[in-house]
Amino acid sequence: MRSLGEGGCADAGGWSLVVPLKPLSRAKSRLAREAGAGPTPGLALAFAQDTVAAALACPAVRDVVVVTDDPLAGAELGALGARAVRDEPGSGLNAALAHGARVVRQVRPGAAVAALNADLPALRPTELARVLRTAARSPRAFLADAAGVGTTLLCALPGTELAPAFGALSRARHRDSGATEIPLADVDSVRRDVDTVEDLHAALALGVGPRTAAAAALLAASD
Ligand SMILES: Nc1nc2c(ncn2[C@@H]2O[C@H](COP(=O)(O)OP(=O)(O)OP(=O)(O)O)[C@@H](O)[C@H]2O)c(=O)[nH]1
Numbered sequence: 339m340r341s342l343g344e345g346g347c348a349d350a351g352g353w354s355l356v357v358p359l360k361p362l363s364r365a366k367s368r369l370a371r372e373a374g375a376g377p378t379p380g381l382a383l384a385f386a387q388d389t390v391a392a393a394l395a396c397p398a399v400r401d402v403v404v405v406t407d408d409p410l411a412g413a414e415l416g417a418l419g420a421r422a423v424r425d426e427p428g429s430g431l432n433a434a435l436a437h438g439a440r441v442v443r444q445v446r447p448g449a450a451v452a453a454l455n456a457d458l459p460a461l462r463p464t465e466l467a468r469v470l471r472t473a474a475r476s477p478r479a480f481l482a483d484a485a486g487v488g489t490t491l492l493c494a495l496p497g498t499e500l501a502p503a504f505g506a507l508s509r510a511r512h513r514d515s516g517a518t519e520i521p522l523a524d525v526d527s528v529r530r531d532v533d534t535v536e537d538l539h540a541a542l543a544l545g546v547g548p549r550t551a552a553a554a555a556l557l558a559a560s561d
């Protein structure tokens with residue numbers, strides 16, 4: 339039985355991660371515009387696959403629920419071992435995350451749940467484990483993104499609502515909502531989300547998963 343590690347909680351079953359993914363045809367629009375490559379569904383899927391594969395390889399993670407309306411993404415991430423659940427149409431990112439957390443807790447009311455961005459292609463299981471161990475010391479905790487304005491991970495122990503407030507300036511929004519900011523250094527792979535070409539170069543410098551490496555090479559070749 340996997341445990342939550344130090345600062346554990348009633349349910350020592352490990353963390354259930356909720357990963358949101360909008361339809362691939364609409365994903366990573368900022369990156370696509372900058373790259374002048376048009377929609378980049380293959381890159382968005384590769385990011386999500388490498389993120390989910392690394393999360394499932396983390397010993398502190400019990401399971402991953404992907405909330406998506408995209409059938410291809412659902413199938414591909416399901417093939418990695420995630421559970422795919424449909425989005426509530428037109429609900430938006432935070433509603434999707436709250437929906438995923440409800441799905442988890444309908445089955446396991448004592449679950450520790452965490453929202454994880456789907457665009458962390460350099461994610462290291464060891465760094466994610468360190469962040470989750472620290473998160474378990476607070477009822478609700480979050481990790482700021484590399485830019486220092488957003489959020490890549492929001493965690494809630496059993497009995498605590500996830501209350502996601504992702505979106506613009508979400509670091510401040512999560513802090514203002516009472517969540518504890520996780521101050522860890524040397525967990526760059528958990529902070530490195532990819533929304534722009536510059537972000538992608540930074541992730542490549544960290545070292546990305548195999549699917550992102552292949553998709554990024556294709557993008558570079560099309561330049
Ligand atoms: N399931 C679900 N996921 C969403 C929704 N809106 C955004 N997301 C996901 O939440 C994360 C952050 O969303 P955004 O920054 O808006 O989208 P993005 O594809 O990362 O980037 P842009 O298109 O450049 O904004 C991404 O993983 C999205 O796929 C939604 O309504 N439902």
Ligand SMILES: C=C(OP(=O)(O)O)C(=O)O
Nearest residue numbers: 488489504505506508533
């Ligand atoms: C949704 C967020 O990030 P981004 O828009 O960069 O994906 C966020 O940081 O809350």
